[in-house]
Amino acid sequence: xxxxxxxxxxxxxxxxxxxxxxxxxxxxxxxxxxxxxxxxxxxxxxxxxxxxxxxxxxxxxxxxxxxxxxxxxxxxxxxxxxxxxxxxxxxxxxxxxxxxxxxxxxxxxxxxxxxxxxxxxxxxxxxxxxxxxxxxxxxxxxxxxxxxxxxxxxxxxxxxxxxxxxxxxxxxxxxxxxxxxxxxxxxxxxxxxxxxxxxxxxxxxxxxxxxxxxxxxxxxxxxxxxxxxxxxxxxxxxxxxxxxxxxxxxxxxxxxxxxxxxxxxxxxxxxxxxxxxxxxxxxxxxxxxxxxxxxxxxxxxxxxxxxxxxxxxxxxxxxxxxxxxxxxxxxxxxxxxxxxxxxxxxxxxx
Amino acid sequence: xxxxxxxxxxxxxxxxxxxxxxxxxxxxxxxxxxxxxxxxxxxxxxxxxxxxxxxxxxxxxxxxxxxxxxxxxxxxxxxxxxxxxxxxxxxxxxxxxxxxxxxxxxxxxxxxxxxxxxxxxxxxxxxxxxxxxxxxxxxxxxxxxxxxxxxxxxxxxxxxxxxxxxxxxxxxxxxxxxxxxxxxxxxxxxxxxxxxxxxxxxxxxxxxxxxxxxxxxxxxxxxxxxxxxxxxxxxxxxxxxxxxxxxxxxxxxxxxxxxxxxxxxxxxxxxxxxxxxxxxxxxxxx
Numbered sequence: 363x364x365x366x367x368x369x370x371x372x373x374x375x376x377x378x379x380x381x382x383x384x385x386x387x388x389x390x391x392x393x394x395x396x397x398x399x400x401x402x403x404x405x406x407x408x409x410x411x412x413x414x415x416x417x418x419x420x421x422x423x424x425x426x427x428x429x430x431x432x433x434x435x436x437x438x439x440x441x442x443x444x445x446x447x448x449x450x451x452x453x454x455x456x457x458x459x460x461x462x463x464x465x466x467x468x469x470x471x472x473x474x475x476x477x478x479x480x481x482x483x484x485x486x487x488x489x490x491x492x493x494x495x496x497x498x499x500x501x502x503x504x505x506x507x508x509x510x511x512x513x514x515x516x517x518x519x520x521x522x523x524x525x526x527x528x529x530x531x532x533x534x535x536x537x538x539x540x541x542x543x544x545x546x547x548x549x550x551x552x553x554x555x556x557x558x559x560x561x562x563x564x565x566x567x568x569x570x571x572x573x574x575x576x577x578x579x580x581x582x583x584x585x586x587x588x589x590x591x592x593x594x595x596x597x598x599x600x601x602x603x604x605x606x607x608x609x610x611x612x613x614x615x616x617x618x619x620x621x622x623x624x625x626x627x628x629x630x631x632x633x634x635x636x637x638x639x640x641x642x643x644x645x646x647x648x649x650x651x652x653x654x655x656x657x658x659x660x661x662x663x664x665x666x667x668x669x670x671x672x673x674x675x676x677x678x679x680x681x682x683x684x685x686x687x688x689x690x691x692x693x694x695x696x697x698x699x700x701x702x703x704x705x706x707x708x709x710x711x712x
Numbered sequence: 713x714x715x716x717x718x719x720x721x722x723x724x725x726x727x728x729x730x731x732x733x734x735x736x737x738x739x740x741x742x743x744x745x746x747x748x749x750x751x752x753x754x755x756x757x758x759x760x761x762x763x764x765x766x767x768x769x770x771x772x773x774x775x776x777x778x779x780x781x782x783x784x785x786x787x788x789x790x791x792x793x794x795x796x797x798x799x800x801x802x803x804x805x806x807x808x809x810x811x812x813x814x815x816x817x818x819x820x821x822x823x824x825x826x827x828x829x830x831x832x833x834x835x836x837x838x839x840x841x842x843x844x845x846x847x848x849x850x851x852x853x854x855x856x857x858x859x860x861x862x863x864x865x866x867x868x869x870x871x872x873x874x875x876x877x878x879x880x881x882x883x884x885x886x887x888x889x890x891x892x893x894x895x896x897x898x899x900x901x902x903x904x905x906x907x908x909x910x911x912x913x914x915x916x917x918x919x920x921x922x923x924x925x926x927x928x929x930x931x932x933x934x935x936x937x938x939x940x941x942x943x944x945x946x947x948x949x950x951x952x953x954x955x956x957x958x959x960x961x962x963x964x965x966x967x968x969x970x971x972x973x974x975x976x977x978x979x980x981x982x983x984x985x986x987x988x989x990x991x992x993x994x995x996x997x998x
Contacts (some may be wrong), residue, residue, distance in 0.1 A: 413885050432888070433885070433889040434888055434891035434892065441888070442882045444882065447886075447905075459890055459892070463890065463891055511888075515891060650837075
C-alpha cells in the first residue's frame with residue numbers, strides 16, 4: 363500500500379515538530395526516516411500511525427485519506443523502541459492479542475489464531491519460547507516478538523520507531539539484516555525511524571533525511587550518500603571535515619580564513635603525502651594521534667592554522683607511508699563538496 | 713546442611729541490619745504476640761475452645777470479618793478509580809484532593825467515628841434522606857461498613873497510584889494500534905498490570921479494618937450478636953477483668969487474620985509473578 367503525506371504540520375506549544383512535510387512512499391518499499399533527535403521523524407511516524415494527529419495536512423493510504431481514522435482502523439503495525447510488550451502475557455498471547463480483540467464477527471477461530479501465531483513464531487525463530495513471558499527474553503528476542511505481534515493483524519503498513527535503538531551493537535547488526543530479509547519476503551510497505559545513518563543506509567530502499575521538521579532529501583541510499591543535496595545531509599551522513607574555501611577559475615582552494623563557501627571533505631577523501639603535491643589545493647598538517655585498529659587507519663592531525671582534521675587511509679597505505687605521531691605532512695583533498703555557507707545549498711563538487 | 717545466612721555482598725552491614733531487625737521485631741511485635749498466646753494457654757484447651765466458640769464470639773467474628781471484607785472490596789473499586797482519576801487527569805485543586813486521601817490515616821479514629829455517626833444517624837444530614845428511602849445506616853452493619861471503608865480508603869489508592877504513574881503510555885498505544893477498543897485495553901492490558909498492587913492495597917485495607925476499634929464503636933450501636941465487633945468484645949472482657957478470655961478471643965482473631973492475609977499474599981504473589989517482577993509484601997497492620 364502506498365503512503366502519501368501531504369502538507370503535514372504539527373507543533374507542540376511553540377516547538378514546530380513538523381513543518382509542512384510532503385512525503386511519498388511507494389507500495390512495498392522499506393523507507394528509513396533518518397535524522398537527529400528533535401528532527402520530527404518520530405512525530406511523523408506517529409501521525410502516520412494515528413497515535414498523534416496533525417495540526418494541518420493529510421495522510422493517504424493508496425490515495426484514500428485516512429487522516430481522521432483511529433489507529434485500529436488504519437491497519438498499521440507499530441513497533442516501539444522499548445517493545446511495549448504486555449508483561450503479563452506469554453509470547454504466544456502477546457502475538458495473538460491483535461486477533462483476540464477483534465469483534466466476534468471477524469475474529470478468527472481458536473485454531474486459526476493458533477496456526478497464525480505458530481507461523482509467526484517460526485518466522486521470528488522463537489518457536490520454543492511461546493510460553494515464556496517477555497521478562498524472560500533478551501532485548502533482541504523481545505523486539506522480534508513485538509514485530510510478530512504487529513504482523514499478526516496482517517497490517518497494510520508496518521511502522522517501526524527506532525526498532526533497534528535499545529539493543530547492543532552486535533544484536534542490532536544481526537536484527538537489521540534480519541529485518542531486511544524479512545522485508546524481502548513479505549514485501550509490506552514499511553517505514554522505520556532511526557538516527558543511525560549506517561543503519562538507514564544499509565537496510566532501507568529509500569532514505570528520507572529529516573532536519574528541524576523538514577525533509578532535506580529523499581532518495582536511494584547511495585544517491586543520498588554520494589550526492590547530498592544540502593550541507594546538513596552531507597554532514598549527517600558519516601563523518602566529515604569542514605573547511606572554508608574560495609573558488610578561483612573553477613578550482614576550489616581550502617582557505618584558512620572565513621569565506622562564504624564551506625568545503626566538506628570526508629576523512630577517506632583526504633590523502634597524506636610527504637612530498638610537496640603537484641595539486642595546488644593542499645595544506646600542511648601535523649599528526650597528533652594514530653588509531654591503526656580496524657580496517658581503516660584513523661589519523662587525527664592539526665592543520666597549519668590550528669584546526670583539527672580527520673584522515674582515514676587503508677592499512678596498506680599506512681604501512682607504505684610508515685607514518686608516525688608528531689610528523690609534519692602534506693594533505694590533499696581528492697574529493698570535496700562546496701556549499702554556500704548561508705544557505706547550505708551546493709555550489710560545486712570536485 | 714549448612715545454611716548460608718551470610719552472603720558475600722559489596723554492601724556492608726548485613727549482620728548489623730539483620731540483628732537490629734530481629735531485635736526490633738522481637739520487642740515490638742513477636743514478644744507481645746507470644747505473651748498473648750501464653751496468656752491464652754493458661755486457660756487449658758477445653759475452656760479456650762468454649763470461649764472462642766461462644767455464640768456471642770462467633771457472631772462478632774462474622775461482623776468483623778464480614779464487614780471488613782465488604783469494606784475492603786468497596787475500597788478496591790473506589791481506590792482504583794480514585795488512583796486512576798488522580799493519575800490520569802488534571803483538574804483544579806488536584807493537589808488538595810490528593811492530600812485529602814491521606815486524611816483517614818491522620819484523623820483520630822474516634823473523631824472519624826463521631827463525625828460519621830452524626831452524619832449517618834437517623835436525624836443526621838445523610839441519615840435522614842437514607843431513612844426516608846428505608847435504609848438504616850447508623851447502628852447497623854451498613855454503618856460498620858461505612859466506617860471501615862472510610863479508614864481503609866488510602867491503602868488501595870496509595871498502592872495503585874505509583875504503578876499507574878509508571879505505566880508506559882506505549883502499552884495503550886500498542887493495544888490501540890492492534891485494534892483494541894478502550895474497554896479491551898483497560899480489561900486486558902491495564903487491569904492485569906495494576907492487579908498485584910491493587911491486591912496489596914486490598915489486603916492492607918482488610919487488615920486495617922479487622923483491627924479497627926475507635927471509629928466503629930460509635931456508629932455500630934454495639935448490639936451483642938448483631939453489631940458487636942470482635943475488638944469491642946475483647947475490650948468488654950478486659951473491663952470485666954476476664955484477661956484470659958480476652959486473650960483467647962484475641963488469639964482466635966490473630967489466627968484467622970493471619971490465615972486470610974497469607975491467602976491474599978499467595979494470590980498476589982501468583983499474579984505478581986506473571987508480571988516478572990518482585991511482588992510487594994503484604995504486612996498486616998491495624
